[in-house]
Amino acid sequence: MRDQYRVVAAFLEQLAIRFLEGDRSKLIIVPGNHDVCWNTSFAAMERVPEDQWPTDVRRALVEPDSNYRWSWRERALYRVHDHNAYAMRMGFYWDLVENFYEGVSLAAGIDRNRGYQLFELLDRSIIVAAFDSIHRNDCFSYSGAIPRGAIARCNLHLRDRPHRYGLRIAVWHHSFQGPPQREDYMEAGQVREMVGLGFQxxxxxxxxVAEATTQYIYLNETQSMGVASAGSLCAGARELPRGVNRQYNLIVIDDTLRSARVHVREMTDGEQFSGKRNGAFLQGFSELTWQAATDVAGRPIDAAETNDRACVIRAEEALRAGRLRDAIESLRDVKLTPGSYQRKLAIDAFRRAEDWKSLSDAIGSPENVEETVLLITALVNRDQFEGAVSTLDEATDLDPATRQALRDKIAVKQAMRR
Structure with missing residues (x-):
């Protein structure tokens, strides 16, 4: 088993290097039922003698977080008696995940007991919550489930973060619907909970098998979440549904973060992959849309604008308290557009901290005499004398006295460096 996970880890590492420029934070891994070690889970159970069976066995089996399991092969009742050992049925998987992301900057560090992991994409515009849908999944229990409370805790976690996201994506393994004879899917109510908590x-x-649907709930108004399921690229012939080929998805999200196209590629004649063109994918793709996040007044939330506003407020407070580095850190992800207040604030912070590189980068093309003087000062302190002279020559709005003072400053600094 450990050797199998070493092979998987090596494959994931090569995948990140080849397609993601080595950035492991963009490769999102979620656990599935094949990551559960049946031998470990069985070893953590004990067979219950018939004279100790609960009065209502069926009810005992379906109670939330029940410790009881039923073996149809043996017509016997089992009970989880060693919860620490039972938790280790996912030990190899979590060892792989922790090793793979070691040293990687994530939205929240890997926690095998949390029920979800967080990943940021597209310059922190998108948050991905990777949920564990293998709660109570073992050698006797095939259904999937996200741990109770994990979705709500994830929502609170995101709510309490100072950063806001333009799109919330939820990822998990198990499907949430299936035929009556099957039991290996999770409760649809957990998906509706995601919708109600703002996942889009x-x-x-x-x-x-690939599908693309929209899930709705009705509160004071309709809320929806687009849901895409992927086919299997590597499942065996017995596991693939009848008439379904090997498949994988390409999901293209619109720049507005308000819709997506789900493209399905499936293996056809000659074992070549081409676009799927049947079912929900007659055009070669399927469209999914969702509502933008709204505030209490029902107005769409501009996540970028909200984040910039919060960063500016934190920077102002830090500058007033003289915490220059905190102010600079607060402004690091803010767009310093020409003429904006945050640009003026950043220039002031960089000047006071004597961070000459950041100051010259923030000014770029000076907008007034003050910025021209600051840019030349920054370039001189970085020993970039040619750039300082060039900036001075191009400045047409400087008075003669200021121009001469700057020219003398450049000459003195050059002479000191010789």
Missing amino acids: LGIHGHQH
Whole structure:
């Protein structure tokens, strides 16, 4: 088992290097039922003698977080008696995940007991919550479930973060619907909980066939989440549904973060992959849309504008308190557009901290005499004398006295460096 995970880890590492410029934070991993070690889970159970069976066995089996399991092969009742050992049925998987992301900057560090992991994409415009849908999944229990409370805790976690995201994506493994004879899918109510808590796009697998649907809930108004399921690229012939080929998805999200196209590639004649063109994908793709996040007044939230506003407020407070580095850090991800207040604030912070490189980068093309003087000062302190002279020559709005003072300053600094 450990050797298998070493092979997987090596494959994931090569995948990140080849397609993601080595950035492991963009490769999102979620656990599935095949990551559960049946031998470990069985070893953590004990067989219950018939004279100790609960009065209502069926009810005992379906109670939330029940410790009881039923073996149809043996017609016997089992009970989880060693919870620490039972938790280790996912030990190899979590060892792989922790090793893979070691040293990688994530939205929240890997925590095998949390029920979800967080990943940021597209310059922190998108947050991905990777949920564990293998709660109570083992050698006797095939259904999927996200740990109770994990979705709500994830929402609170995101709410309490100072950063806002333009798109919330939820990723998990198990499908949430299936035929009556099957039991290996999770409760649809957990997906509806995601919708109600503001997740806008859901992605899952497990069922070995691609689908694209929209899930709705009705509160004071309709809320929706687009859901895309992926087919299987590597499942065996027995696991693939009848008439379904090997598949994988390409999900293209619109620049506005308000819609996506789900493209499905499936293996056809000659074992070549081409676009799927049947079912929900007659055009070669399927469209998914969702509502933008709104405030209490029902107005769409501009996440970038909200983040910039919060960063500016924190920077102002830090500058007033003389915490220059905190102010600079607060402004690091803010767009310093020409003429904006945050640009003026950043220039002031960099000047006071004597961070000459950041100051010259923030000014770029000076907008007034004050910025011209600051830019030349920054370039001189960085020993970039040619740039300082060039900036001085191009400045047409400087009075003669200021121009001469700057020219003398450049000459003195050059002479000191010789």
